[in-house]
Amino acid sequence: DAMVIQNPRYQVTQFGKPVTLSCSQTLNHNVMYWYQQKSSQAPKLLFHYYDKDFNNEADTPDNFQSRRPNTSFCFLDIRSPGLGDAAMYLCATSRDLGAVREAFFGQGTRLTVV
Amino acid sequence: GDSVTQMEGPVTLSEEAFLTINCTYTATGYPSLFWYVQYPGEGLQLLLKATKADDKGSNKGFEATYRKETTSFHLEKGSVQVSDSAVYFCALSGMDSSYKLIFGSGTRLLVRP
Numbered sequence: 023d024a025m026v027i028q029n030p031r032y033q034v035t036q037f038g039k040p041v042t043l044s045c046s047q048t049l050n051h052n053v054m055y056w057y058q059q060k061s062s063q064a065p066k067l068l069f070h071y072y073d074k075d076f077n078n079e080a081d082t083p084d085n086f087q088s089r090r091p092n093t094s095f096c097f098l099d100i101r102s103p104g105l106g107d108a109a110m111y112l113c114a115t116s117r118d119l120g121a122v123r124e125a126f127f128g129q130g131t132r133l134t135v136v
Numbered sequence: 137g138d139s140v141t142q143m144e145g146p147v148t149l150s151e152e153a154f155l156t157i158n159c160t161y162t163a164t165g166y167p168s169l170f171w172y173v174q175y176p177g178e179g180l181q182l183l184l185k186a187t188k189a190d191d192k193g194s195n196k197g198f199e200a201t202y203r204k205e206t207t208s209f210h211l212e213k214g215s216v217q218v219s220d221s222a223v224y225f226c227a228l229s230g231m232d233s234s235y236k237l238i239f240g241s242g243t244r245l246l247v248r249p
Contacts, residue, residue, distance in 0.1 A: 028179075055236075062174070062223045064239040112179055114237075123168065123229040125237050127179040 025049075028113050028128035035103050035135055043098040043131045045113030054096040055125065056088060057112040065112055071096060072118070100133075108135045138163040138230050142240035145223075149216055149247050157211040157243045159200075159226035167230030169193075169202055169209040170237070174223045183211075183224070216247045 026047045035041040045054065052073050057065035069078045071090045085107070087099040100107055110132050114125040143158040161169065168187045172180040184193030189204035198213045209226060226240040 026179075062242060062244065064225065064241050065180070067236060070236065114180075123237065124170065124182060124185060127172075127181070130179040132177070 026113055026115055026126050026128035028111075028131050030131060031129060032132050033134070035100075035133065037104065037135055038102045041100050041103055041133070043100075043111050043113075043133070045096045045098075045128055046094050047096075047113075047115045047126075048094070049115055049117070049126060050093060051115035051117045051126070052093070053116045053118055053123070054090060055114040055116075056086075056096070056098050057114065059110045059112055059130070068098070103133070103135045105135050108133055138167065138228060138238045140226050140228055140238055140240035142224075142226050142243050145242070145244040147243060147245050149245070151218055151247055151249055152215045153247075155211070155213040155216045155220075155245070157224055157226075157245070159209045159211065159240060161207050161209065161226075161228050163207075163228055163230040165231050166204070167228040169200070170227045170229070171198070171200055171209070171211050172225040172227060172239075174225065174242075176222070180225065216245070218247045218249055221245055221247045 029044050055070040056068045059065045068082045089097045110130045112130045113128045116123050116125045139162045170185045171183040173183045174180050184195045186193040186202035192201045200211045223242045223244045225242045227237045
């Protein structure tokens with residue numbers, strides 16, 4: 023089945039040690055999103071790519087970066103993780119259909135910072 | 137700007153009870169409306185959607201009707217099961233938010249046997 027796949031499902035990293043989370047999709051969607059979610063709160067959009075165009079949310083800390091080397095893959099880099107960055111990170115994709123921007127989510131990566 | 141308001145949880149029901157989770161929205165024009173479900177430790181799954189006024193989305197016994205006049209998209213199910221226990225998010229995608237998904241705060245549903 024066409025999917026959005028996130029790796030790894032669980033990631034433990036040390037305080038201040040750079041970490042990269044990955045997302046791949048077989049849906050061939052042109053939009054990819056990264057969300058941060060804490061304790062079943064509403065997902066918070068960090069940034070998204072529309073094709074190769076990167077769109078950062080105004081309140082996303084500089085500590086968070088992203089790369090999209092091709093249509094299928096997108097990475098979230100956390101340069102210096104703090105304890106407050108422990109969360110579930112969700113990748114999602116959508117096809118640009120104007121207002122019908124239905125998003126498909128991966129299973130998430132649970133990040134623990136020790 | 138666009139926003140979504142959901143009823144506070146948790147909602148606790150007995151199996152086979154009727155479920156309603158209220159959702160209202162603020163947006164200009166005609167946004168698309170969605171319900172997503174999140175099971176423990178999982179990502180979000182699209183449960184149902186509606187893209188224009190009076191549309192009814194339905195899936196797995198859940199229904200929601202896009203009500204433009206009341207700006208609402210309430211989620212209903214006639215008979216809940218223990219397996220429906222999850223967090224439910226109402227969301228919209230509209231012109232004012234550049235078609236990004238705007239989520240409500242989520243409502244946790246707990247169904248007891």
